[in-house]
Amino acid sequence: MNILVCLSAVPDTTTKISFVDNDSKFNTAGVQFIINPYDELALTKALELTEANGGEVTIITVGDASVEPVMRKGLAIGAHKAIRVNTEALDGMHVAKCITSAIEGESFDMILTGRESIDYNGGQVAGILSEMLNMGLVNVVTSLTVEGNTITAVRDIDGGRETVSANMPCVISAQKELCEPRIPNMRGIMQARTKPLTVVEYSDSYAETKYTGYELPPAKQGVKLIDAENAGELIDLLRTEKKIL
Amino acid sequence: MVLVFVETEGTSLKKASQEALTYGADLASKLNTECSAIAIGSESGLENTGAYGASKLFAVSGAGLNEFTPEGYSEAIHQVASNNNASIVLISASYTGKSIAPKVAVKLSASLTTGVVAMPNTENGFSVRKTCFSNKAFSDVEVTGEKKVISIVPNSYEIKEFDQNAEVVSSDIDVSSFIKSKSVSIDKVQGKIPLTEAELVVSAGRGLKGPENWGMIEELADVLGAATACSKPVSDMDWRPHSEHVGQTGITIKPNLYIAAGISGAIQHLAGVSSSKVICVINTDPEAPFFKAADYGIVGDAFDVIPKLIARAKELKAS
Ligand SMILES: Cc1cc2nc3c(=O)[nH]c(=O)nc-3n(C[C@H](O)[C@H](O)[C@H](O)COP(=O)(O)OP(=O)(O)OC[C@H]3O[C@@H](n4cnc5c(N)ncnc54)[C@H](O)[C@@H]3O)c2cc1C
Numbered sequence: 001m002n003i004l005v006c007l008s009a010v011p012d013t014t015t016k017i018s019f020v021d022n023d024s025k026f027n028t029a030g031v032q033f034i035i036n037p038y039d040e041l042a043l044t045k046a047l048e049l050t051e052a053n054g055g056e057v058t059i060i061t062v063g064d065a066s067v068e069p070v071m072r073k074g075l076a077i078g079a080h081k082a083i084r085v086n087t088e089a090l091d092g093m094h095v096a097k098c099i100t101s102a103i104e105g106e107s108f109d110m111i112l113t114g115r116e117s118i119d120y121n122g123g124q125v126a127g128i129l130s131e132m133l134n135m136g137l138v139n140v141v142t143s144l145t146v147e148g149n150t151i152t153a154v155r156d157i158d159g160g161r162e163t164v165s166a167n168m169p170c171v172i173s174a175q176k177e178l179c180e181p182r183i184p185n186m187r188g189i190m191q192a193r194t195k196p197l198t199v200v201e202y203s204d205s206y207a208e209t210k211y212t213g214y215e216l217p218p219a220k221q222g223v224k225l226i227d228a229e230n231a232g233e234l235i236d237l238l239r240t241e242k243k244i245l
Numbered sequence: 246m247v248l249v250f251v252e253t254e255g256t257s258l259k260k261a262s263q264e265a266l267t268y269g270a271d272l273a274s275k276l277n278t279e280c281s282a283i284a285i286g287s288e289s290g291l292e293n294t295g296a297y298g299a300s301k302l303f304a305v306s307g308a309g310l311n312e313f314t315p316e317g318y319s320e321a322i323h324q325v326a327s328n329n330n331a332s333i334v335l336i337s338a339s340y341t342g343k344s345i346a347p348k349v350a351v352k353l354s355a356s357l358t359t360g361v362v363a364m365p366n367t368e369n370g371f372s373v374r375k376t377c378f379s380n381k382a383f384s385d386v387e388v389t390g391e392k393k394v395i396s397i398v399p400n401s402y403e404i405k406e407f408d409q410n411a412e413v414v415s416s417d418i419d420v421s422s423f424i425k426s427k428s429v430s431i432d433k434v435q436g437k438i439p440l441t442e443a444e445l446v447v448s449a450g451r452g453l454k455g456p457e458n459w460g461m462i463e464e465l466a467d468v469l470g471a472a473t474a475c476s477k478p479v480s481d482m483d484w485r486p487h488s489e490h491v492g493q494t495g496i497t498i499k500p501n502l503y504i505a506a507g508i509s510g511a512i513q514h515l516a517g518v519s520s521s522k523v524i525c526v527i528n529t530d531p532e533a534p535f536f537k538a539a540d541y542g543i544v545g546d547a548f549d550v551i552p553k554l555i556a557r558a559k560e561l562k563a564s
Contacts (some may be wrong), residue, residue, distance in 0.1 A: 138344065
C-alpha cells in the first residue's frame with residue numbers, strides 16, 4: 001500500500017494564544033510547534049497498515065523551512081519519506097491545491113489526514129482532496145481496517161457511529177481512538193536524519209479567504225463563590241440570575 | 246439566493262438546522278435575496294422549514310440518496326445550488342455537514358469558510374467570524390469568492406420563528422454514479438442528547454475517582470435535562486465513552502450551561518468548553534485553574550455537592 005499522510009505543524013496544546021501587529025497575526029514568539037495531534041494518529045495508522053500489508057508512507061506538509069523539525073519527527077515515528085511544499089499555507093483550498101500539485105503523477109491507495117488541525121480548525125483538507133482527486137471520503141474515523149481493495153471504517157456521526165465500506169483509493173480523516181500515537185525511539189530519530197525530504201515549489205498564492213484579525217474571547221467577570229454547605233443555591237442562582245434552568 | 250442544507254430527526258427539523266435556517270433567513274434579508282432550504286431523502290418534519298425562515302424548500306430524493314454518502318449528498322446540493330443560482334450555501338457544522346461542505350465548495354468553485362459563529366459583516370465586502378485555535382480565539386475572515394460555502398457551529402445562532410410557509414419543490418435526481426462508499430450499519434446512542442447540540446452539559450473529571458461514581462453525574466444531568474461530558478483522562482481510562490471527551494483534542498461545545506465537577510481546568514480542557522455561556526466549577530482545590538474561567542464556583546467535595554444540587558433541582562422541579 002502506498003499511503004500519503006498530510007501533516008500540519010501546529011502550536012503545542014499548552015500554548016497561550018496571543019496576537020501581534022494590531023491583532024492581525026498570530027504571535028509565534030516562544031511557541032513550540034508539534035505535529036497536529038489528529039495528524040499524528042493518521043500517521044500512526046498509516047504505519048500500522050503498511051507494516052501489515054507492505055508499502056510506504058509519505059508525509060506531506062505545506063510550509064516554509066521552519067516546519068521541517070516537525071516533519072523530521074514524522075520521519076522519526078516511521079514515515080518513509082517526506083515532501084514539503086515550500087510556501088505559506090493560506091487556507092484549506094490552497095493547501096489542497098499545493099498537495100495535489102505536489103503529488104501529480106504519483107498514485108496513492110489512501111490519503112490520511114487529521115479530522116481537523118487544532119490551530120485553524122478548518123476540517124477542510126480531507127473533503128477537498130477527495131473531491132479534487134475523485135476519491136471516496138470517510139471523515140472523522142475511529143477505526144479502520146483494510147482487506148484487499150476494500151476498507152471498512154467506523155466514523156462518528158451525530159449521536160452515534162456508522163460503519164462504512166469503500167474502495168481504495170480513498171481519503172480518510174482520523175479522529176481520536178483510531179490508534180495510540182507512537183513516540184519516536186532513538187533509532188527512528190537517527191534514521192530520520194537521512195530519510196528523503198523533498199522540497200517542491202508551488203507559486204500560486206491565490207486564496208479566497210483571508211484571516212484579517214483575531215480576538216481573544218472576553219475574560220470572565222470573576223467567579224462567584226457559593227458555600228459548599230448551601231450548594232443547592234447554585235440551582236437557584238442559575239434560575240434567577242442567569243435564567244437558564 | 247441563500248441555500249440552507251437541513252436535516253431532520255424523527256418528525257422534526259434538527260435544532261442545528263433550525264439555527265442554520267434562521268441564520269440563512271437573516272443573511273438573505275441583509276443581502277436582499279431569498280432563503281431556500283434543501284432537504285435530502287427524508288420526508289417528515291420538513292413542513293416547518295417556513296417557520297424558520299425558508300421561502301422555498303427543495304425536497305430532493307432519488308437513486309443514490311436513500312442513505313447518506315458524502316458524494317451523493319454533496320452532488321445533490323451542488324445540482325440544486327447551480328440550477329437555482331445560489332450565491333451562498335449554508336451547512337451546519339454537524340458531522341454530516343463536515344463531510345459535505347468541502348465537497349460542495351469544490352464542485353461550485355466557491356470559497357469555503359468553516360466554523361462560523363456569527364452573521365457576516367457585509368458593509369465593506371464580506372467578512373465573517375469563526376473560531377480558531379480550538380476555541381481559544383476568534384478570527385475574522387474576509388471572503389472574496391463570488392460563491393460561498395459557509396458552515397456554522399451548532400449553538401451559535403439564536404433560532405427565530407417566522408410567520409410563513411415554504412413552497413415545496415420536489416425533485417427526483419439520480420446521483421448513483423457519484424457514490425463511492427456504502428453504509429454497513431448505524432449505531433445510534435439511544436435516548437441521549439448529542440453533546441454538540443446540548444444546551445446544558447454536566448461534566449466530570451478524574452476527581453470522581455472511578456467509573457462507578459458516575460451515577461450521580463448522570464442523575465444530575467437527568468434532572469436538568471442535560472447531556473454528560475468528561476475530561477480526556479477519564480475517557481482515556483475508559484471510565485466514560487470517547488464520545489464524551491471534550492477539549493482541544495475532543496469535542497468543542499458551547500452550551501448555555503457547563504457544570505464541571507472534579508476537573509482541574511487544564512488549558513486543553515478549557516479550549517473545548519470556554520465558549521459555554523455559564524460555567525460552574527466544583528472542585529476541592531480552591532487553587533484549581535478552572536475557577537478562573539468560571540462564573541460560579543463551589544470549593545468542595547463533588548461527592549457532597551452533587552447530591553445537594555440533585556436534591557435542589559428535584560425540589561424546584563416538583564414545585
Ligand atoms: C496534547 C494534549 C491534548 C489534550 N487534550 C485534552 C482535551 O481535549 N480535553 C481534556 O480534558 N484534557 C486534555 N488534555 C489533558 C489535560 O492537560 C489535563 O491533563 C486533563 O484535562 C486533566 O483532567 P482532569 O481535570 O479530569 O484531571 P486532573 O487534572 O487530575 O484533575 C482532577 C481535579 O479534581 C479535583 N478533585 C479531586 N477530588 C475531588 C472531589 N472529591 N471533588 C471535587 N474535585 C475533586 C482535583 O482538585 C483536581 O483539580 C490534553 C493534554 C495534552 C498533552
